[in-house]
Amino acid sequence: xxxxxxxxxxxxxxxxxxxxxxxxxxxxxxxxxxxxxxxxxxxxxxxxxxxxxxxxxxxxxxxxxxxxxxxxxxxxxxxxxxxxxxxxxxxxxxxxxxxxxxxxxxxxx
Amino acid sequence: xxxxxxxxxxxxxxxxxxxxxxxxxxxxxxxxxxxxxxxxxxxxxxxxxxxxxxxxxxxxxxxxxxxxxxxxxxxxxxxxxxxxxxxxxxxxxxxxxxxxxxxxxxxxxxxxx
Numbered sequence: 402x403x404x405x406x407x408x409x410x411x412x413x414x415x416x417x418x419x420x421x422x423x424x425x426x427x428x429x430x431x432x433x434x435x436x437x438x439x440x441x442x443x444x445x446x447x448x449x450x451x452x453x454x455x456x457x458x459x460x461x462x463x464x465x466x467x468x469x470x471x472x473x474x475x476x477x478x479x480x481x482x483x484x485x486x487x488x489x490x491x492x493x494x495x496x497x498x499x500x501x502x503x504x505x506x507x508x509x510x
Numbered sequence: 511x512x513x514x515x516x517x518x519x520x521x522x523x524x525x526x527x528x529x530x531x532x533x534x535x536x537x538x539x540x541x542x543x544x545x546x547x548x549x550x551x552x553x554x555x556x557x558x559x560x561x562x563x564x565x566x567x568x569x570x571x572x573x574x575x576x577x578x579x580x581x582x583x584x585x586x587x588x589x590x591x592x593x594x595x596x597x598x599x600x601x602x603x604x605x606x607x608x609x610x611x612x613x614x615x616x617x618x619x620x621x622x623x
Contacts, residue, residue: 432610442599444614487553491610497543497566498612500553 404428407488407501414508420475422504424488427469434498435462435473436487444487447473478508514615516602522621528590531618534583535604543612544577544587545601553601559585560607592622 408423424433435447448455448462450471455462459478464471475482485505489498515534523529535542543558557567562579570577574593579585589596599619603612 434612436614442617442619444601444603444617446611446613449611489553497555497558499555502552 403501404499405488405490405501407486407504409504410502411505412507414478414506416479416508416510418478418508420478420482420506420508422473422486422488422506424471424473424501425469426471426488426490428490428492428499430469430490430492432491433464433471434489434491435471436489438485438487438503440484447486475506480508480510483507514602514604514613516600516615516618518618519616520619520621522623523592524623525593526591527622528588529592529596529620529622531587531600531602531620533585533587533602533615535585535602536613537583539604539606539613540582541605541607541612542579542585543603543605544585545603547599547601547617548597556587556600589620592620594622596620597622 404427406425414420432449432451434449436444437447438444450464459476461474485503487503488501491498517532540561544556545553546556547553556569557577558565559579575589577587599617601617602615605612
C-alpha cells in the first residue's frame with residue numbers, strides 16, 4: 402500500500418465549479434506539500450502546511466493531523482487550473498518528500 | 511534568480527550509452543534533490559544532498575546510477591550504461607533549510623532506445 406494516497410485520480414469539472422482533491426497518508430509527518438504540475442511538465446509548489454489551513458487566491462489547503470488527511474480546494478475553477486495536483490509528505494526533519502500519484506484535473510469552459 | 515536550471519532539457523540516447531544530467535540549484539539553497547517521474551510510478555526520490563554531502567541515496571535504482579555534487583552550485587546525475595527502462599523525466603529541486611519549500615527545475619526528458 403502506498404504511504405500517500407490521493408483521490409480522485411482524474412477529475413473533470415465545469416468552469417466555476419468548486420473542486421476538492423483529497424490526500425490521505427499512513428505515516429507520521431512533519432509537513433505536507435501540495436504541488437501543481439502544468440501540462441508542459443513544470444512543477445510548482447502551492448502549499449506547505451503542518452496544521453490548520455492556508456489560503457492563496459482561489460486555492461485553499463487544509464490538513465487534519467489526527468485523521469492523517471489533507472484536502473486541496475479550488476473555488477470558482479477556471480480552465481487554466483487544469484493540471485495534475487500532487488500531494489507529498491515529509492516524514493522527518495530532513496527535506497525528502499514521498500509523493501502521491503497525483504490527481505489530473507480538467508476544467509472545461 | 512533564474513530558478514533551478516537543468517540541462518539538457520531533452521536527451522535521446524541508445525541503450526548502453528552513458529548519460530549525464532546536470533543541475534544548478536538556486537543560489538543559497540543548501541538542499542538538492544534528484545527525482546524521477548514515470549507514468550507507472552509517479553515521482554520518486556533518487557538521492558538528496560545537504561551542503562554538497564549525499565544524505566540519502568536509497569532511491570537510486572542500482573549501481574548504474576551515480577550522483578555527485580562537487581560544489582554548492584552544481585550537481586550531476588549519471589547513468590552508465592543506460593537502459594530503455596531508464597526512460598523518464600528527471601527533476602532536480604532545491605530548498606533552503608528552515609523553509610523546506612522545494613523549487614523544481616524544468617526537468618530533463620530522457621529517452622533510451
